[in-house]
Amino acid sequence: MVWPEVSILCVGSVALDSVETPFGNAERVLGGSAVFFTAAASLLHPVQVVGVVGDDYPLRDLAFLAARGADLSGIEQREGESFFWAGRYHFDLNTRDTLETRLGVFADFQPKIPEAFRDARYVFLGNIDPVLQLDVLDQVESPDVVACDTMNYWISGHREALLELLPRVRILMVNEEEVRQLAGEPNLLKAARWVQERGPEMVVVKKGEHGAILFADHWLFFVPGFPLEEVFDPTGAGDAFAGGFVGYLARAGSLTPQDLRRAMVYGSVMGSYVVEEFSVNRLIDLPLSDIERRVVEFREITAFETQVPVEEHV
Amino acid sequence: MVWPEVSILCVGSVALDSVETPFGNAERVLGGSAVFFTAAASLLHPVQVVGVVGDDYPLRDLAFLAARGADLSGIEQREGESFFWAGRYHFDLNTRDTLETRLGVFADFQPKIPEAFRDARYVFLGNIDPVLQLDVLDQVESPDVVACDTMNYWISGHREALLELLPRVRILMVNEEEVRQLAGEPNLLKAARWVQERGPEMVVVKKGEHGAILFADHWLFFVPGFPLEEVFDPTGAGDAFAGGFVGYLARAGSLTPQDLRRAMVYGSVMGSYVVEEFSVNRLIDLPLSDIERRVVEFREITAFETQVPVEEHV
Numbered sequence: 001m002v003w004p005e006v007s008i009l010c011v012g013s014v015a016l017d018s019v020e021t022p023f024g025n026a027e028r029v030l031g032g033s034a035v036f037f038t039a040a041a042s043l044l045h046p047v048q049v050v051g052v053v054g055d056d057y058p059l060r061d062l063a064f065l066a067a068r069g070a071d072l073s074g075i076e077q078r079e080g081e082s083f084f085w086a087g088r089y090h091f092d093l094n095t096r097d098t099l100e101t102r103l104g105v106f107a108d109f110q111p112k113i114p115e116a117f118r119d120a121r122y123v124f125l126g127n128i129d130p131v132l133q134l135d136v137l138d139q140v141e142s143p144d145v146v147a148c149d150t151m152n153y154w155i156s157g158h159r160e161a162l163l164e165l166l167p168r169v170r171i172l173m174v175n176e177e178e179v180r181q182l183a184g185e186p187n188l189l190k191a192a193r194w195v196q197e198r199g200p201e202m203v204v205v206k207k208g209e210h211g212a213i214l215f216a217d218h219w220l221f222f223v224p225g226f227p228l229e230e231v232f233d234p235t236g237a238g239d240a241f242a243g244g245f246v247g248y249l250a251r252a253g254s255l256t257p258q259d260l261r262r263a264m265v266y267g268s269v270m271g272s273y274v275v276e277e278f279s280v281n282r283l284i285d286l287p288l289s290d291i292e293r294r295v296v297e298f299r300e301i302t303a304f305e306t307q308v309p310v311e312e313h314v
Numbered sequence: 315m316v317w318p319e320v321s322i323l324c325v326g327s328v329a330l331d332s333v334e335t336p337f338g339n340a341e342r343v344l345g346g347s348a349v350f351f352t353a354a355a356s357l358l359h360p361v362q363v364v365g366v367v368g369d370d371y372p373l374r375d376l377a378f379l380a381a382r383g384a385d386l387s388g389i390e391q392r393e394g395e396s397f398f399w400a401g402r403y404h405f406d407l408n409t410r411d412t413l414e415t416r417l418g419v420f421a422d423f424q425p426k427i428p429e430a431f432r433d434a435r436y437v438f439l440g441n442i443d444p445v446l447q448l449d450v451l452d453q454v455e456s457p458d459v460v461a462c463d464t465m466n467y468w469i470s471g472h473r474e475a476l477l478e479l480l481p482r483v484r485i486l487m488v489n490e491e492e493v494r495q496l497a498g499e500p501n502l503l504k505a506a507r508w509v510q511e512r513g514p515e516m517v518v519v520k521k522g523e524h525g526a527i528l529f530a531d532h533w534l535f536f537v538p539g540f541p542l543e544e545v546f547d548p549t550g551a552g553d554a555f556a557g558g559f560v561g562y563l564a565r566a567g568s569l570t571p572q573d574l575r576r577a578m579v580y581g582s583v584m585g586s587y588v589v590e591e592f593s594v595n596r597l598i599d600l601p602l603s604d605i606e607r608r609v610v611e612f613r614e615i616t617a618f619e620t621q622v623p624v625e626e627h628v
Contacts, residue, residue, distance in 0.1 A: 189541050229501060
């Protein structure tokens with residue numbers, strides 16, 4: 001196996017999640033934006049991970065990532081507790097209650113990008129303080145693609161840092177509520193344009209089970225959520241989507257409109273797989289053939305021919 | 315102009331709506347399921363309409379439908395008030411409050427299908443009492459395609475009649491909440507299958523701005539909502555969708571999977587146009603070329619090639 005030199009740098013949370021769904025419970029399983037992103041992206045392309053964990057973290061459980069070429073040497077282990085999140089999903093899985101959040105060592109996270117990671121061509125900034133996201137970008141040389149997530153907490157609380165960050169982001173990846181909140185505009189098209197006027201060339205708006213939209217310069221692309229009979233645990237779907245998206249772009253090595261469209265589909269494929277089991281479990285032994293089969297299924301559920309087969313009778 | 319012999323029969327409400335949106339108000343404008351359906355379907359194929367109005371109804375405002383070949387002779391005018399609905403949309407247009415509903419002459423609606431309409435090959439049963447929908451089917455000879463809408467009120471209140479109706483319906487067209495309520499099942503795939511096991515060969519689930527899904531025998535098709543910069547008034551989008559869907563099927567004259575896929579797109583096109591103005595205004599002078607241009611735009615925002623352009627490196 002020869003890995004390409006070009007790598008994806010991912011900076012985000014490496015956490016433990018306790019999740020209750022209508023179908024069962026999982027206690028202190030792998031979670032966090034960097035873990036979900038990497039579990040998906042590393043199926044397509046090598047990833048270098050930067051994060052922090054406490055001395056309670058089961059690092060051995062990340063071995064499957066290292067085995068497929070992810071470089072975990074940027075995960076710092078410190079004395080104390082790992083970032084912990086506990087949540088409970090409602091019956092329809094569309095809403096959840098946070099039962100507990102303990103930041104632990106993540107509260108003082110100061111990302112240090114290892115020397116060997118600084119020439120990354122692709123950078124994914126998981127949902128952390130935009131001040132830290134800016135700090136990460138100061139440490140990398142000249143990435144081609146910076147993709148970035150954020151959340152309501154930073155949009156309202158660290159708005160200034162976020163606006164300072166936007167010109168250095170090529171692709172902002174947020175959900176519907178976040179882009180509306182950021183732009184102060186309920187219409188998605190206008191909200192996306194508001195963001196694009198502040199730096200990012202592209203905006204990916206994630207809509208959960210309803211799919212995702214890519215807003216590019218003068219075009220857009222829509223991918224549905226894959227219709228699943230069993231959604232087991234929605235945690236991490238957005239980060240797995242980002243992993244499939246950035247992972248595919250790095251794999252393709254270019255950003256043509258066709259690459260970007262396919263990247264959206266790979267994102268949705270990863271999002272659709274990760275929710276089939278707790279944590280990242282579904283992505284651990286997922287063969288590329290299964291990923292590509294679902295890409296084809298996405299085409300089957302969306303493709304149509306425009307030709308009108310009957311003559312106009314008016 | 316020579317109209318094909320095969321027509322679409324539409325039975326539903328012919329109403330007056332007063333609508334408040336964040337962008338303005340409209341007072342006593344054309345509304346009702348049969349009006350929205352026919353305004354869309356008649357752009358593609360002739361429609362025969364059955365409904366009831368009071369003596370306050372501005373029948374002259376329906377002249378544009380007759381001018382394009384809709385047969386309105388099944389609209390009975392009776393002494394009394396027309397069905398009236400008043401509603402107010404919230405800022406994000408996704409939720410609305412009903413301010414007033416007065417059934418008027420619609421309360422005693424007993425659809426009488428004119429002799430000349432009884433050989434209809436395509437029947438659309440708008441959202442009325444399933445007892446009346448059954449009665450309509452007793453009056454038509456042997457339609458090829460019966461498409462049917464319903465709502466929460468009938469699902470809970472007239473469930474038995476609705477279940478009796480289902481085996482006589484080929485395509486059930488409902489929204490997400492309705493199919494979930496009908497099947498008592500939050501998962502859309504399972505809810506659609508529940509319906510299919512009770513008669514309808516196909517289920518179309520309308521998801522508003524998030525698009526629509528067609529569940530056929532062993533396949534499904536997804537069409538997004540068209541991303542619009544200005545959604546002016548969402549009233550009637552579901553019925554206009556049904557009009558585009560059934561209108562296209564009648565126009566095509568067959569129900570191949572490609573026809574059905576395109577019908578979904580024509581449905582979404584009509585739904586996307588009708589919300590651009592109050593009432594059916596946007597559909598009055600809509601040229602076929604605009605419809606077909608938006609069909610092409612739908613293809614542009616959903617099409618991708620599955621071919622993976624780089625060699626596997628694993």
